Amino acid sequence: MQYSDNQSFSIPIDILDDLSSRFIINLPQHERENVIRAMFQIESAHWFYKDFFRVQRPSLPKVQLRAFARVMFNHVPFLKIFLKEFDIYFKQWQEYKSNVPTYGAILLDDAMEHVLMVQGFCSQTSWGFPKGKVNAEEDPVLCACREVKEETGFDCSRLIKADDYIELKVRDTNVRLYIVPGVNKSEKFVAQTRGEIKDIKWFPVSKLPTHKSEKDLNANVFFMAIPFIKHLKRWIYEQKKLRISEKKHILNASRIQHPSVTKFWAKSWDEFNIDWNKIWSQILDEPNSKQGKG
Numbered sequence: 001m002q003y004s005d006n007q008s009f010s011i012p013i014d015i016l017d018d019l020s021s022r023f024i025i026n027l028p029q030h031e032r033e034n035v036i037r038a039m040f041q042i043e044s045a046h047w048f049y050k051d052f053f054r055v056q057r058p059s060l061p062k063v064q065l066r067a068f069a070r071v072m073f074n075h076v077p078f079l080k081i082f083l084k085e086f087d088i089y090f091k092q093w094q095e096y097k098s099n100v101p102t103y104g105a106i107l108l109d110d111a112m113e114h115v116l117m118v119q120g121f122c123s124q125t126s127w128g129f130p131k132g133k134v135n136a137e138e139d140p141v142l143c144a145c146r147e148v149k150e151e152t153g154f155d156c157s158r159l160i161k162a163d164d165y166i167e168l169k170v171r172d173t174n175v176r177l178y179i180v181p182g183v184n185k186s187e188k189f190v191a192q193t194r195g196e197i198k199d200i201k202w203f204p205v206s207k208l209p210t211h212k213s214e215k216d217l218n219a220n221v222f223f224m225a226i227p228f229i230k231h232l233k234r235w236i237y238e239q240k241k242l243r244i245s246e247k248k249h250i251l252n253a254s255r256i257q258h259p260s261v262t263k264f265w266a267k268s269w270d271e272f273n274i275d276w277n278k279i280w281s282q283i284l285d286e287p288n289s290k291q292g293k294g
Contacts (some may be wrong), residue, residue, distance in 0.1 A: 015053055016075045019045040024076050026121045028195035032078050039093040042069045043171060051212050052220045066090060101174040103143040104131020105156055108181040112236045116183065118151050119199040128224040129177055144178050151197050153190040156180045166231045177228055179235055205236060
């Protein structure tokens, strides 16, 4: 069975059902009435359709986002009421998306071997980094800290550095993720907002895919994070090199200090003059002095 939005393409119903269940039908009630919010989920569904379904089944039609979104509006029951004004909503979403950047953070343990990721209720099978849209006049770093706090319950403000980040243009949206190492793995993470985050979990950085074709690593589960993972691994590599270099510098500095100390004491003893004649004279005279007193 297939659904056709027009005569140029058709998408199988089973795929539409799959995408709806993955990304859309689990939206909380208050967000179902927010078409802008729903459009972001439809965009994620479109990425998934292109990156995975069409790769696995090349015969599926190539569909642009606008046409795909219209199909989803018609397929999902609670979106059908917005279908008549679809063009207006789509334009509003495009303007909002292009004008409002997204900020978040990539939380790493101290060894930089594990990364914390979140799984949303709306995207049940996908893992990504805590992030969100910036508020009006909000500082990027403060926005990232706020989003991390809301989605994980963790306050990263004492660890975050304004210059350590990865910034990419992802589907016409500026996304900046600050890299924050030094997070304790024993920390208890609990989302502060209801109906947004389903799970929070540590993943080994070495196991994360850097390309959607890495099927053995189940790349489709991390497809939202893949654009950042390659850059993250490079950043970690450079930071580990820097740590090793700093340790060597400290070790070499301690080794250089020892000869200086030895030289100091040697020089001090050279300048320490002892009048041995006077000392022996006092020792030899001491018995005579005692005898005289007797």
